[in-house]
Amino acid sequence: MRFTPDTPLKIGTRGSPLALAQAYETRDRLMTALKCGQDHFEVVVIQTTGDAVQDRPLGEIGGKGLFTKEIEEALLNGGIDIAVHSMKDMPVTFPAGLVLDCFLPREDERDAFVSTRYKRIADLPMGATVGTSSLRRRAQLLYRRPDLNVVEFRGNVQTRLRKLSEGVADATFLACAGLNRLGLSEHATPIDRDDMLPAIAQGCIGIEQRGADVEVGKILALIEDKHSKARLCAERALLAGLDGSCQTPIAGLAEIEGDILTLRGQVLRPDGSESLSDRRQGRVADGAEMGAAMAADLKARMSSDFF
Numbered sequence: 001m002r003f004t005p006d007t008p009l010k011i012g013t014r015g016s017p018l019a020l021a022q023a024y025e026t027r028d029r030l031m032t033a034l035k036c037g038q039d040h041f042e043v044v045v046i047q048t049t050g051d052a053v054q055d056r057p058l059g060e061i062g063g064k065g066l067f068t069k070e071i072e073e074a075l076l077n078g079g080i081d082i083a084v085h086s087m088k089d090m091p092v093t094f095p096a097g098l099v100l101d102c103f104l105p106r107e108d109e110r111d112a113f114v115s116t117r118y119k120r121i122a123d124l125p126m127g128a129t130v131g132t133s134s135l136r137r138r139a140q141l142l143y144r145r146p147d148l149n150v151v152e153f154r155g156n157v158q159t160r161l162r163k164l165s166e167g168v169a170d171a172t173f174l175a176c177a178g179l180n181r182l183g184l185s186e187h188a189t190p191i192d193r194d195d196m197l198p199a200i201a202q203g204c205i206g207i208e209q210r211g212a213d214v215e216v217g218k219i220l221a222l223i224e225d226k227h228s229k230a231r232l233c234a235e236r237a238l239l240a241g242l243d244g245s246c247q248t249p250i251a252g253l254a255e256i257e258g259d260i261l262t263l264r265g266q267v268l269r270p271d272g273s274e275s276l277s278d279r280r281q282g283r284v285a286d287g288a289e290m291g292a293a294m295a296a297d298l299k300a301r302m303s304s305d306f307f
């Protein structure tokens, strides 16, 4: 192996506490698989445009690529050997020369209701204020509860929890996965997927590499999770088929039992005035076709002014 304490495998990541936790989880899995020490790896923190701009809603500055551009550049120019991502934040297309097909065992994919005063959505009084920067969560909440006052809540997981404790909102919504990875699940109640369908790929860590780097490809194959891969394959085919952009509230979740994959999908108007859902089952191997077919059906049901 070309990776040694003198020439460690460089793991690129964003600098938020959650991103770092994901990078260290990846490093630890690689250490176990390769039976080598921590000194064979170096975690390289890369600041992205999305991290730098804190004062404007993300939708205004651009699409999902905001959190990945600088990291992918480092991968392409050899500054890092692999990049660790939250798959939820990844666009469906990515630069030529890069490959993203290694997925780790998935954390809890559900959303969590977080509040110091209430236990669940149904407990929120009329007109309560909820904070979220997610278009999907906003649309899903307003669809069920048009009375809620939804306010913009940006920043990393810790920042949002601080805003909540300062009383800026009565409740907020965060991914269970992030809270679990950070050990911050206090005051958090997981929400059933039937009440809030998660974002596509929520809870899943993906590892990107240079397609031409055969040695890294072999190393990553040691830690990949086949179940995660099959689920992501179906969910991301749905996303790709819907031309998902930051402006479109889309939810989707694939689950596997035995040889059967169940795929759920939902699209909403941003103001929550309309929601379209679909659910279908098929063979695990047909996940990508199911995702694409579901996207086509949902699109056909949406009126032209939907997005």
Ligand SMILES: NCc1[nH]cc(CCC(=O)O)c1CC(=O)O
Pocket (backbone or CB within 6 Å): 086, 087, 088, 089, 157, 173, 174, 175, 176, 177, 178, 201, 202, 203, 204, 205
């Ligand atoms: N958009 C930010 C983001 N990207 C991934 C996660 C959580 C971890 C995950 O879904 O893997 C979060 C925070 C959140 O939604 O609570």
